[in-house]
């Protein structure tokens with residue numbers, strides 16, 4: 001069974017742990033227990049009639065954990081970048097999260113962008129979001145994958161499993177194409 005190591009990234013409080021718990025079938029908690037350093041979980045998922053094992057690294061979003069966080073990126077196949085649709089600053093900060101990801105993995109890797117808390121009123125301008133995705137796509141033009149965006153809610157469960165399948169497919173395609181790239 002293919003094993004994909006993925007990191008959950010984004011500012012403190014955007015909902016990374018809540019999305020992970022929802023994906024693991026553990027429901028939703030409204031209280032905020034901030035992640036210290038990193039948390040780890042494993043979950044299997046069937047994508048296109050094949051089983052995949054996801055090793056999920058849920059990293060602490062709070063700034064004070066930035067040094068310890070860098071230990072966990074190595075060997076990641078992909079990432080889930082999460083922002084909070086009620087906090088525009090958390091979207092702009094994804095720029096820094098991408099840098100931290102690519103620097104610590106040592107290369108660009110596939111990722112999906114999630115606008116979480118879709119059950120609450122949105123405060124992000126559509127245009128800002130589209131610009132961000134467009135700019136991100138341009139950055140990774142030299143490697144073959146399309147960036148996908150989804151609105152999610154750890155509370156309602158909207159698109160949570162979908163987010164992991166979408167990333168899983170991107171990683172699979174990327175690994176297949178990347179091999180061709182290297183042997184051509």
Ligand code: GTP
Nearest residue numbers: 012013014015016017018030035061117153154155
């Ligand atoms: P750090 O561990 O500090 O990096 O934060 P985190 O990204 O793991 O955030 P966490 O999952 O702990 O969620 C923070 C708060 O937001 C908690 O109170 C959650 O209940 C709440 N929350 C998370 N996702 C959602 C969502 O989709 N909708 C709503 N309404 N609240 C959410």
Ligand code: MG
Nearest residue numbers: 016017034035
């Ligand atoms: Mg957390």
